[in-house]
Amino acid sequence: MIKQIKRSKYLIVALLSLIMISSCVKFPQPNPGVISDIPENFDWKTVQNVNLNVQVNSVSGINDSYIRVIKVYSSPMLKDGSLLSSGAARPGTPFSVNLTLPSSLQSLYIQEILPDGSRTLIKTDITSKNISVNTAASVTKSNSNIAHNAAFTSPTVPVPANFDVVVSNNSTLNVVGFLAGESSAHGNLYKSYLIPAGVTRTANVNMGNYIGHAILYVEGTLKMTGNMSLNKASIVVLDGGSVEVGGLTCGVFEADVPVFYTEPNGSFYSSKIVNFSDGSDMVNKGTFTVNNNIDVNSSSTLFNEGDIIVPKKASGLLISNNSRLFNNGSIDVKKFDITVSASATNDLGGVIKTETYYQSNGTVVNNHNEIIATISFKTSGGGTTNNFCNISTALTDLQGSVANLYDGSLWESLNTKINMSDINLFGGSIFLTGNVESVWDMALISNSDSYSLFKCTGNIPDLRYAGSQISGRIELVHTNMAEGSGTNGRQLYEGLFTDGLALLSKTQTKNILASTCNDAAGQIVAPSPAIVDNDADGVAEALDYDDNDATVAFVSYFPSESTWGTFAFEDTWSWKGDYDMNDLVLNFRVTYYTNSSNKVSRMKFDHKILAAGSGVEIAAAFQLDNISASSISTINGQIISGTVPFAVTANGTESGVSKAVIPIFNNVRDVVTDEFGILLNTVDGIHFNTPSGAIIMQFTTPQELASVSMDSFNFFIVPYTSANVSRSKEIHLPTFMPTTKIDATLLAGDQLSSADKYKYVDGMMWGIMIPEEFNYPKEYESVGNAFLKFFSWATSGGVEYTDWYKDIEGYRNNQKIYNN
Structure with a gap:
């Protein structure tokens, strides 16, 4: 049958x-x-060729003859299968490689691993066919204003060569779009208004209209005391421009451009609340200062590659209701709240500094660099925090949430509270705290083959009746631990260490190698640069793909x-x-x-x-x-x-x-x-x-x-x-x-x-x-009909829509693509 x-x-x-x-x-x-x-002359290539040269430097205590391993990735996550190339370098002998990369790829992540196991990571933009990197430029903490190094791609805004309206006085100004049948004499898609360099306008601007979309560009200075309400309008602060307003809100928005855009060296200041909503995009590459809350809600997205500053007490940056934050600059606020299914990515160049940090309601935060919460870092209601680098706070308060600490990362807290929460410690990660104030239903878990460290230098309460578990290759180091069942007594904790893998120690025994993120907080022994090398090829066993094959x-x-x-x-x-x-x-x-x-x-x-x-x-x-x-x-x-x-x-x-x-x-x-x-x-x-x-x-x-x-x-x-x-x-x-x-x-x-x-x-x-x-076309459907940006890519000579084949809204006609 x-x-x-x-x-x-x-x-x-x-x-x-x-x-x-x-x-x-x-x-x-x-x-x-x-x-x-x-x-x-179009070559139909969807890739670009880049010659990469990585110079390494002498390090005190490590002989120059020892090999440094260089790894090149397409993603900052490093362990997500994004490895492109790896090889050897020595001082005076760089690692040089010709890479074939997707044309749409914008950045590379270059890791140097020294013979002692310490690692540094450098991010470099793909700006030419020849890239030279010196690992001496690697840093453990990034500064602000490194917008052009972002892993994410911020939306762009068109800057016309010629503007439809040039504003040079304080006369009434209504920023409105084209009427039906009207168009720009200069070919601008949206009606453009310019306050040019050298002009200072102090009168208010009406940015609300219900005609067509319009954009106000400020290269000079705009100072208005009233609220700026954006309805079918965008504000763009150009390089050198300055805008001051008494509040900013978004209303009706239908154009495919950001509602707010600040170029590098541009500045925007609001004395009152700024509210972005209704799925709008905002991009800051300059200085964005608000003396009140910045409220990003209703599926909106904020891209920061400059400086965001909120100096007012108890005010800050609020991300909520399915909105997103991408940060590769500096955020310095008093309050940082992310709630109601929102998400945030703090990129390799991103620093978030706040007094209070609060995360809840199904949110996800990915931290690839540094978050500093000087008063408290609190998560609750199903929030997930993925720490790939460094989090430091006076108080960690985990309530009904998940914290994932990845290899090389450090979470450092003066005091800690854990209630109905999971802390997943991947091998090589560190959670360092002074006092553990309270614990209930804590799951401290590792599924890694190498050890992680949970270290307390103060007090830990009785865990015998805390409904908690500790499992996997985790060393819990309690430096104040005593024998017996009294305060900080071993018997208060040892019942949780039953799987044969988790360790309870007074003195740390498992070495966690220094990384650019963990401040060497877990390195108790500086690894000897002497290497185990079974195949005698000069590459240490731990770093050799096959240490039994010299080829x-x-x-x-x-x-x-x-x-x-x-x-x-x-x-x-x-x-x-x-x-x-x-x-x-x-x-x-x-x-x-x-x-x-x-x-x-x-x-x-x-x-x-x-x-x-x-x-x-x-x-x-x-x-x-x-x-x-x-x-x-x-x-x-x-x-x-x-x-x-x-x-x-x-x-x-x-x-x-x-x-x-x-x-x-x-x-x-x-x-x-x-x-x-x-x-x-x-x-x-x-x-x-x-x-x-x-x-x-x-x-x-x-x-x-x-x-x-x-x-x-x-x-x-x-x-x-x-x-x-x-x-x-x-x-x-x-x-x-x-x-x-x-x-x-x-x-x-x-x-x-x-x-x-x-x-x-x-x-x-x-x-x-x-x-x-x-995802190829089905039978008899041409590639140009299935992939809507294909011919735009081809007729531009491969300059436009280099990602034409990706599954992006507006790029495909799925009815013409094979579906099994």
């Missing part, structure tokens, strides 16, 4: 495939015509340690097809294994076929353009059935070519063995699971990483029919050359670009690589 059902499914798939093939344009058209204005010390990845890239192809070269880009869709990840000299000894190509919506058979391979076939020692993991279209030699490379061509498979059906008919995973509702594979290449001698970077990773497909199994036709990505086995006559023809034979004369391509998993 099961076999009968399965056969029926295959029959349905086959029939649907035939129907789709008969209706799809899957074969050449004689005169496809020009369809777009794509720049002739492998580090790993690097594309796109990253945990993410996948995608190759997507049309099979109709050298004529146009339907451009659904699903004739072959293949996920991949490239791993580079390097030795202590940062040379590649081994490569791995992980792959998984997602779709094959082709009316012909497809084979796939890649050529390492800078590597000869004889430089490959062995290849394992290929799925090569037969000798056509690819035949391989003893070392696994293709026969008859001098460069290293590595066949992956001769036919999709050799990999996906289910009878999927003609179309694989391109018709909605019909889906076949496909297996993953991995090809491992060993080099005869280690190669320079630059020689095997993604710039020279030449992936291609060979389409053929079962009646004519030919190797002569290859489809490559633009900018890549065919192998020597192509039929050169196929490169002729006026329909192909003279500069790049893998682009049509109008600039279109047949293959593309995307640096993440691609």
